[in-house]
Each structure stands twice: as C-alpha cells, then as structure tokens.
Amino acid sequence: MTLRQGFDPLILTATGLACRRGERVLAEGLEFTVPSGGILLLKGANGAGKTTLLMTLLGALRPASGRFAFEGVDTESAFIHFLGHRNAVKPHLTLAENLAFWASVNGGGGLSSPAALEAVGLGPVAGLDAGYLSAGQTRRLALARLLVTPRPVWLLDEPTAALDTQGEAMVAALIDAHLTAGGLAVAATHLPLPLRSARVGELRLDP
Ligand SMILES: Nc1ncnc2c1ncn2[C@@H]1O[C@H](COP(=O)(O)OP(=O)(O)OP(=O)(O)O)[C@@H](O)[C@H]1O
Numbered sequence: 288m289t290l291r292q293g294f295d296p297l298i299l300t301a302t303g304l305a306c307r308r309g310e311r312v313l314a315e316g317l318e319f320t321v322p323s324g325g326i327l328l329l330k331g332a333n334g335a336g337k338t339t340l341l342m343t344l345l346g347a348l349r350p351a352s353g354r355f356a357f358e359g360v361d362t363e364s365a366f367i368h369f370l371g372h373r374n375a376v377k378p379h380l381t382l383a384e385n386l387a388f389w390a391s392v393n394g395g396g397g398l399s400s401p402a403a404l405e406a407v408g409l410g411p412v413a414g415l416d417a418g419y420l421s422a423g424q425t426r427r428l429a430l431a432r433l434l435v436t437p438r439p440v441w442l443l444d445e446p447t448a449a450l451d452t453q454g455e456a457m458v459a460a461l462i463d464a465h466l467t468a469g470g471l472a473v474a475a476t477h478l479p480l481p482l483r484s485a486r487v488g489e490l491r492l493d494p
Pocket residue numbers: 308309310311313331332333334335336337338339340475
C-alpha cells in the first residue's frame with residue numbers, strides 16, 4: 288500500500304537515557320538512533336519498561352536521566368502518533384464517524400476515511416457502531432486513526448495485539464508504507480513483524 292505523504296528527513300537519538308515509572312528507574316543507559324525510514328523494535332519481558340520508554344518518547348513521562356531528541360521536525364507541532372494498549376474508540380459512533388472525529392481533532396490530510404478503513408480491512412463495516420466490533424477489528428480501527436492524519440513519528444505499543452495472521456501482515460505493510468514515506472517508528476512487540484524494511488533495529492530491555 289502507499290501512503291501519499293512524504294516527510295522531511297528526521298532523526299531520533301537517545302543518549303544515556305533512563306526511564307522512570309513512579310519511583311522506579313527502568314531501562315537505564317539506553318543509546319539508540321532511529322532515522323527517517325527506520326524502525327526500532329522494543330523487546331523484553333513483561334514489565335521490562337517498553338511502554339514506559341514509549342511514553343517517555345511521547346513526552347508523557349520525564350526521563351530519569353540522559354536525553355533524547357527528535358531532530359528535523361517542528362517539535363512545537365503535533366508530530367507523533369501514539370498507539371497504546373487502549374484503542375481510543377468511541378463505541379456509539381460508527382467506524383466512519385470515529386475516523387471523522389479523529390480527523391477533526393488531529394487534522395486530516397491523510398487517507399480519506401473510506402480509504403483508511405479499506406486499508407485496515409474494515410471497509411464493509413464502515414457504517415457499524417464501533418461498540419459492536421470484535422477485539423481485532425477494534426485494533427484495526429485504532430490503526431486506521433494513524434492513516435487519516437499524517438504524522439512522521441509512530442510510537443506503537445503492541446500494534447498487532449488481538450490481530451490474526453493476516454492482520455499482522457497488514458500492520459507490517461502499514462509500517463513499511465510509513466517508513467517508505469520517510470516516517471520513523473518505535474514499536475514494542477512480543478511477536479515478529481513481517482517487515483520488508485531494511486532499516487530495522489532492535490533494542491532489548493531487561494526487567
Ligand atoms: N505508576 C507506576 N508506578 C510504579 N510502577 C509502575 C507504574 N506504572 C507501571 N509501573 C511498573 O513499571 C514497570 C514497567 O511497565 P511497562 O508497562 O513499561 O512494561 P512493559 O515492558 O511495557 O510490559 P508488557 O510487556 O507487559 O506490556 C512494570 O513493573 C509496572 O508494574
């Protein structure tokens with residue numbers, strides 16, 4: 288699939304980064320670089336700090352020490368999509384209305400709502416209330432939110448959670464298209480993602 292937008296070159300660097308969750312310091316001494324077109328896969332046991340690192344990169348948590356920076360992007364503007372464990376789906380709105388809502392909040396400019404729903408395999412149920420979706424379908428709708436508003440940085444927490452094998456391949460294709468468009472991504476995942484991109488890095492966090 289093709290995402291039409293092209294992003295300016297950007298780079299994420301982290302130096303001596305340690306994350307904090309409550310009073311606990313997690314994932315110390317992290318060093319990594321993620322350029323445009325690249326993805327960093329976060330690996331590690333439950334509780335190792337993958338979500339914490341993603342939330343730190345999002346700016347929702349302060350680093351315990353060290354630093355990270357996104358260069359080449361206007362950090363005053365909204366440039367990050369965060370896909371967390373929760374899907375941020377409104378059950379009493381249809382799928383199309385959910386995407387229209389997110390486009391109005393985040394600004395559109397990406398795929399149209401029908402195209403985004405087609406891309407995640409939900410075209411036939413676009414008019415259904417989102418509350419009737421299965422777990423995997425709900426995850427697909429959450430992913431469609433990323434497509435209606437172009438943002439160069441995707442922070443993804445278990446993006447394939449609840450998805451079937453075809454859904455895992457779909458997520459990999461969406462990420463590949465995002466990287467081809469010049470975006471970058473950091474993704475926590477326990478499962479291998481069938482990515483085509485050559486620029487895949489891996490960071491293992493120890494609990
Ligand atoms: N508010 C908090 N105060 C203290 N500790 C917390 C808080 N929130 C989470 N933690 C702890 O921080 C640790 C890291 O959690 P985190 O969600 O980052 O792990 P994870 O690697 O994403 O795990 P998983 O693979 O299960 O998703 C866990 O031990 C968790 O219990």
